[in-house]
Amino acid sequence: MDRRLPISRRNLLLGAAALGVPAALVGCGSDDTPAPAGGRSAGNLGTVTIGSNASDEIPKKSLETQVKAFTQATVKINTVDHNTFQENINRYLRGTPEDVFTWFAGYRMQFFAAQGLATDVSDVWREIGGDYTQAFKDQSTGTDGKQYFVPATYYPWAVFYRKSVWQEKGYQPPATLDEFTALAGKMKADGLIPIAFADKDGWPAMGTFDILNMRINGYDFHVSLMAGKESWTDPKVKQVFDTWRGLMEYHQPAALGRTWQEAGQSLAQKKTGMYLLGMFVAQQFPEADRADLDFFTFPEINPAYGTDSIDAPIDGYMISAKARNVDGAKALLKHLAQASSQNIATKLDPGTLAASSKADTSGYSALQKRGAELVSKATHIAQFLDRDTRPDFASTVMIPSLQSFVSKPGEIDSLLASIEKQKANIFR
Known part of the structure; x- marks a missing residue:
């Protein structure tokens, strides 16, 4: 049954916006290298792997920089060409995927969650929920009422x-x-x-x-x-x-x-x-x-x-059903949900806006402020054709x-x- 969750002007971004399978996709593929500073700490959660479609220079640098500040585990990022990642996602998730993978909110998230290919992160949302509007939570929720996605950025x-x-x-x-x-x-x-x-x-x-x-x-x-x-x-x-x-x-x-x-x-x-x-x-x-x-x-x-x-598509992160380090993956999602992480993303990438209501929008460029205003004034927000079907x-x-x-x-x-x-x- 189709239970897509449309976003209306009333509840979308009242917080954030109103403020301003090729080898590489099999899992731990050819670009399987540690993020520059995925360090270790006394509360070591081992190694967390990320399957990333952030293959363009700016988004790739943004993710790597955000991960540098994560000290609870060692992080390895497997970056795959964006289109290749998207076109092979079904086979990837059924094969040997990384623990965490970059993906999209709404229908595209629901589709894989309904097939049992994603890990329930409702417990993560119990900790981060106060940082997001209800609309973002809706777009992170599967047809079973559980959350499977953590929003990071969006763009009109x-x-x-x-x-x-x-x-x-x-x-x-x-x-x-x-x-x-x-x-x-x-x-x-x-x-x-x-x-x-x-x-x-x-x-x-x-x-x-x-x-x-x-x-x-x-x-x-x-x-x-x-x-x-x-x-x-x-x-x-x-x-x-x-x-x-x-x-x-x-x-x-x-x-x-x-x-x-x-x-x-x-x-x-x-x-x-x-x-x-x-x-x-x-x-x-x-x-x-x-x-x-x-x-x-x-x-x-x-x-x-x-x-x-x-x-105005929403990008973020999910945990694969076959994740080998679920605890580490959930800790990483909590880190990526923090306003501090999303502040890095919007500073490094001029084409994105932060999903967290607590993100600092004071440093937004004029273009980013205009983008947030555009979204806040829209009555209806679609996620994009290949995410809405x-x-x-x-x-x-x-x-x-x-x-x-x-x-x-x-x-x-x-x-x-x-x-x-x-x-x-x-x-x-």
Whole structure:
């Protein structure tokens, strides 16, 4: 039974946001090295292993730095390419996983917890619960009412741009789709590629689908579609793809051969005018240029829903059901839940916000403060397509389907019929 736990504006982040299997994935793989200072203490809890998808330079350094302050056990981090980790997670958890693994809140957490592939951490929550809003606890809770996840950071999706470019050209954030299209046309006439775009890794295009679907059909329809309860051949879904197709001429071409990092760099280099992505796009900007980065929420399409919904995924940690050092793993999760750990994360990674209500937001950059404000004002928060639906549907159906659309945006009817047929075989 689908018991996903949607987050509403009322309870989301009233604390934090309102304030401002390749070899490496088998377990203890090729990058199985001690974190720089996973020390030992009198209360030695042995060795704790982490399977990490934080493969980009900044997130990797962030986790390593947080772990340095953990002295109750020796920590070994096995870092695997982010996409490889995600695509092989099911096999990984059924094989010989590390004790702790990086993962996502909400439906994606519930899916593996329901299969008995995660350790109940309700006792951890009895100690850390006071540091989180109820919404974060809800997103960490399985369908059985137990907690299986500890949130660390989150980030909103929006349309990012360079303030200096927009000031030079006289651009203004659009409030409607018509204004957005007109802006893209002006950028094109000015010699800019209007919309940076990349989908080599399969997931970035999901963000475009999410926001268009929520803007056109509303949050409730979107989460129902993700749960397999709506038909992909519904005219409402076709309208999403028709709208997207109308924007394709403004997208950066050859997207299937480009990574999100490369698209982010094109924005940093002032070759593109705007980019719909998570706030982690800031990682691709030199530190000296980050103050020039700003954003607006994707504009209104259907007045019935306005701009009431956004994607704001929550990242954190779980303990595998096959963990060899459960006591050490739980101690590490408590450490990573501390405001002090999350303060390190938000300081080192300009594209993240702390999940803990006790985190220090006084040091947030202007971009981080704006991100927290955006989330706090949203009525509905989605976790992202590949986190709001079954992982097998996301990876085997939606990734190739969206890449097919990006490659040939004119073939909508046959594409949606194919998605619906595959969905029917998965959601039984």
